[in-house]
Amino acid sequence: MSHQEELKIGLIGNGHLGHAFAKRLAETGFEADLSASEGRGKNADLAARSDLLVLGVRPLQLAEVVREIRGHLKGGVLAFTAATPQSALEESLDHAVVRAMTDIEFEQVLAQPDDRVHRLLTALSQNPLIEVTDEEVVDAHTIFVGCLPGVIAWQLLNNREGAVAWLQNYFLFVQTKLGIPDTVLQKILYQGLMDKNPATTVKRIATPGGITEALLQQLDQNADSTMEELYAAGWARTARVREAVAASLKRE
């Protein structure tokens, strides 16, 4: 690709996901010119000069971002935000949005098909990109893969003896449901097993009101929860967050 064709990427959200995105982009050598948001109140200009705007804020921070960037968008919008109702976001932005999800290492990226982001996401994903037309699968990926580090930490804390066997069962369910390769799950498991302080991990990852918290609350209530029960708990919380996000976007 010539320098002229370099994709100008704007990144709003410079937290865990934003840092991981920038790191992974640099690792891949993908020819792109990445500019991160300079902070609140400074996103309109970024939207106006980006071929692709990547949203990596928390779901309930989206409304504030929308207020700033609406009417200034030049290119595509790629949202890595969890529990984000696509139609509500598109309506409030008056612009098309592609939803994507990943684990923090970009082992497995999953996204809605879109020609403008396909090359980028294929480069970022360490395993072949999974394209899904159904938005629900993006949310299911958050529940089962995004929340996995928290679930592993919980198992290590509360089910030390049986953790690995329990997780193998969990992996089988995720593979069947989402088609995530076993190698991806095993790699996340390996990272979890290296964790010297799972109690800190649980605290850090299970943010109040978030989806990981809902899975861990389900396990706290019943350590022998079936995979379906866990999934249902994840879905109930996802639906609540989606509703809250939609309401916040509607107020904009």
Ligand SMILES: NC(=O)c1ccc[n+]([C@@H]2O[C@H](COP(=O)([O-])OP(=O)(O)OC[C@H]3O[C@@H](n4cnc5c(N)ncnc54)[C@H](OP(=O)(O)O)[C@@H]3O)[C@@H](O)[C@H]2O)c1
């Ligand atoms: N963490 C993961 O493993 C992971 C994986 C896949 C997807 N995601 C998704 O990525 C999103 C972010 O998660 P995270 O863990 O990275 O959260 P995080 O660490 O809290 O990062 C969010 C970042 O966005 C910034 N921000 C919020 N509003 C902004 C605005 N209007 N303008 C500019 N920056 C703004 C925040 O700044 P302040 O600190 O100043 O508020 C913070 O730096 C979530 O929707 C999550 O579902 C996360």
